[in-house]
Amino acid sequence: MALSGDLWTELPAERRIFCSVLLFSWAVYLWEAFLAHRQRRVYRTTTHVPQELGQIMDSETFEKSRLYQLDKSTFSFWSGLYSEVEGTMILLCGGIPFLWKLSGQISGRAGFGPEYEIVQSLVFLLLATLFSAVTGLPWSLYNTFVIEEKHGFNQQVLVTIYADYIAPLFDKFIPLPEGELKQQIETMAKSIDFPLTKVYVVEGSKRSSHSNAYFYGFFKNKRIVLFDTLLEDYSALNKEPAEGEDGENEETKSKTKNKKQGCKNEEVLAVLGHELGHWKLGHTIKNIIISQMNSFLCFFLFAVLIGQKELFAAFGFYDTQPTLIGLMIIFQFIFSPYNEVLSFCLTVLSRRFEFQADAFAKELGKAKDLYSALIKLNKDNLGFPVSDWIFSMWHYSHPPLLERLQALKDAKQE
Numbered sequence: 001m002a003l004s005g006d007l008w009t010e011l012p013a014e015r016r017i018f019c020s021v022l023l024f025s026w027a028v029y030l031w032e033a034f035l036a037h038r039q040r041r042v043y044r045t046t047t048h049v050p051q052e053l054g055q056i057m058d059s060e061t062f063e064k065s066r067l068y069q070l071d072k073s074t075f076s077f078w079s080g081l082y083s084e085v086e087g088t089m090i091l092l093c094g095g096i097p098f099l100w101k102l103s104g105q106i107s108g109r110a111g112f113g114p115e116y117e118i119v120q121s122l123v124f125l126l127l128a129t130l131f132s133a134v135t136g137l138p139w140s141l142y143n144t145f146v147i148e149e150k151h152g153f154n155q156q157v158l159v160t161i162y163a164d165y166i167a168p169l170f171d172k173f174i175p176l177p178e179g180e181l182k183q184q185i186e187t188m189a190k191s192i193d194f195p196l197t198k199v200y201v202v203e204g205s206k207r208s209s210h211s212n213a214y215f216y217g218f219f220k221n222k223r224i225v226l227f228d229t230l231l232e233d234y235s236a237l238n239k240e241p242a243e244g245e246d247g248e249n250e251e252t253k254s255k256t257k258n259k260k261q262g263c264k265n266e267e268v269l270a271v272l273g274h275e276l277g278h279w280k281l282g283h284t285i286k287n288i289i290i291s292q293m294n295s296f297l298c299f300f301l302f303a304v305l306i307g308q309k310e311l312f313a314a315f316g317f318y319d320t321q322p323t324l325i326g327l328m329i330i331f332q333f334i335f336s337p338y339n340e341v342l343s344f345c346l347t348v349l350s351r352r353f354e355f356q357a358d359a360f361a362k363e364l365g366k367a368k369d370l371y372s373a374l375i376k377l378n379k380d381n382l383g384f385p386v387s388d389w390i391f392s393m394w395h396y397s398h399p400p401l402l403e404r405l406q407a408l409k410d411a412k413q414e
């Protein structure tokens with residue numbers, strides 16, 4: 001042990017940096033592989049729908065989703081192994097300095113000498129992107145045309161991008177009409193001193209139900225936004241084209257009751273109670289402060305580290321210290337332990353916040369309504385609902401449905 005310790009300290013600083021980076025990267029890889037292995041065991045052995053979800057998930061859907069996740073997990077085992085080995089080979093064979101030199105030759109041919117570092121950097125970025133596209137292509141083709149074809153799942157990336165980023169730009173915000181729901185919302189806001197000024201509904205929202213309600217605005221001027229998919233009386237799914245008139249009477253309402261999607265008023269209030277809990281407990285502010293502090297710290301450390309020649313030497317840059325390479329080395333390799341720790345802490349924190357917001361809704365007396373609302377809202381995008389606890393703790397910044405239901409159930413019984 002003493003001998004290996006001596007060997008380690010006798011190594012030049014750049015060798016030690018290089019070895020640490022490589023070892024850490026493998027440590028993270030092995031840890032994640034271990035978690036994925038545990039999660040795969042869950043996919044393999046959980047063959048029945050959990051009791052809590054029996055009403056909203058049939059065993060056929062469950063089995064379909066299970067087999068899909070199993071195949072996906074096996075696939076990502078191999079693609080993950082491949083990319084870890086590839087990354088290691090690139091580092092060991094000096095791929096980064098080689099690509100940098102090549103970029104220099106190309107920009108030199110085009111008439112830009114070494115004094116044009118920015119041109120060389122752009123060529124470098126272009127080549128690196130090209131390289132990763134080419135080496136990644138077979139994997140993504142296999143994923144799309146073999147795995148997703150086989151299971152009839154189609155990720156439809158473009159559709160998702162549209163639903164998540166483009167469609168919201170055209171969202172139509174209309175004020176929530178006067179009525180029972182609006183009054184109840186105002187009463188609840190007042191009871192917890194939430195400075196509510198307006199309530200809006202997003203009409204015809206096509207989003208994949210990532211979010212059902214949120215609030216925005218500064219200081220004493222806050223608005224609440226509800227998505228119409230959340231509201232029973234608003235959801236486009238509940239509107240029948242023949243009876244599109246406003247004068248819908250009680251009779252037709254009760255006829256279509258069974259088909260209705262969305263939440264009852266009490267459930268909407270419970271969901272809002274959760275969202276307002278985030279506000280009341282200061283979660284929003286805490287998140288902003290943390291991210292500001294993090295950026296400050298990163299730039300401070302970057303400024304300190306960028307002058308260290310050993311860092312460049314560790315990756316094969318002995319006589320030049322290009323800024324782009326410095327950014328890459330520091331943010332991608334040197335910060336990676338920090339990033340791993342930070343992202344784990346943020347995940348833990350975010351889950352705590354979610355549970356606290358649920359508990360806040362519970363304190364408002366809404367445990368039962370939140371329970372049924374969560375089940376309704378997750379009906380369509382449940383995926384595979386069971387997960388290994390360490391896997392879930394490491395990866396999910398939002399607690400899985402079953403864990404939330406469990407916490408609410410404990411609360412209900414108290």
Ligand SMILES: [Zn+2]
Pocket residue numbers: 274275278353354357
């Ligand atoms: Zn939340």
